[in-house]
Amino acid sequence: MIQLLFLVLFAEGAVALLLMVKVGPLRELAMRGVDQVKTGKGPATVKTLACTLSVILMSSVASILNIQNRRLKLGTVSPMDQVLWRTHLLEASLIGYTLFLAFVIDRLHHYLRKLITLRQTASTSREEVEKLQMENRSLRENEEKSPNEIKKLQREIAKLNENMKKLKSETEEHKKKASAAEAHVNALQKQSEELLLEYDRLLEDNQILQAQIFNRG
Template identity: 55%
Template sequence: MIVLFFYVVLGEGLVALLLMFEIGPLRELGMKGLDQVKMRRATVLTIAATVFVILLSDLFSIFKIQNKGAKHGAMTPMDQVLWRTNVLEATLMGFFLFLGLLIDRMHHHMRKLDELKSSNGVSKEEFDRVEREKLQLKENQEKTGLEVERLRKEISGLTENVKKLKLESTEKDKSVKSAEARVASLQKQTAELLLEYDRLLEDNQNLQNQVER
């Protein structure tokens, strides 16, 4: 049992070193191996619980042997062998559980770190895309500004033309009114001339009648 735990603890130590230091592809292989182990989580927890129970049993035996030796003043050689064996076994099992927990936490945090790196990569791509869209939007705004300025100039030109047309229309209205006034004056003069003509005809007719008499 002690030899088995010794090799298991040694293996856990090597796995912990592989996780701590990146040595070629060994870290990735170790991570994949731990992924496979975590897929059998129930089995792992069962083994850990069994080792913990044995550890408690060894600790109980250690205290029992110590109390027995204290009562008799000293431990017998057999008790000393059992005590040392239990201490060594408990120590190895304690290291086994501690390294197992350490490896589990290291694996968990390294996977989280990989996820963060991946999300940062996606975030960088998203940031680049937003920057490109921002640049394109800025170019569109500049183009729109130029177009608005051009339309403003066109509108200003059209406004000037409208003002000119209004002015010309006002002048034409004045000319029309002046022409209408002249026409009305001519019509009045024509009517007066016609009246004068009729009077002269009448006077002429009267003179001719007087001459014939």
């Protein structure tokens, strides 16, 4: 029993040391091992072992107290009682150290997990802050560019308004020219109709004159 307790105590001491001091990837391995112990049936097994060791510890303490009471009553202690007293004292000490180291390992694992979560949260928050800073810079740059762009757009709008005015004036001139050309065409059509009528009248007069000349001849 004592040899097993020494083995467990050394194993717990090694795990606690690896959790406290980062030695390459050994801390991660220790964290994974404790994670596995805390998952599934591990917690129930650990609690059962802790209760069993606590019962053995109380039994050893009770035996130590009984031996001390006998010593007080008798005034002397037999060699067997001395051996039993030392054995129970060593056993109780080893069990106490084992339970204490188990508690230390549990707390170290708990706080390291919290520290890892906080670091991840801090890195995520840092990334979000950097992203927000970049967005703020881009917004400031856009705000600085926007007045120049607005002035540029205002110039383009002014140019477009001038072009629209020119186009309107040109359109009005074209309309005037078109109306004048239409009036001229109408006048030419009337003049052509009058000329055709005059031509027909002259043609009739010519035919009449030719008929008169032919009758006289």
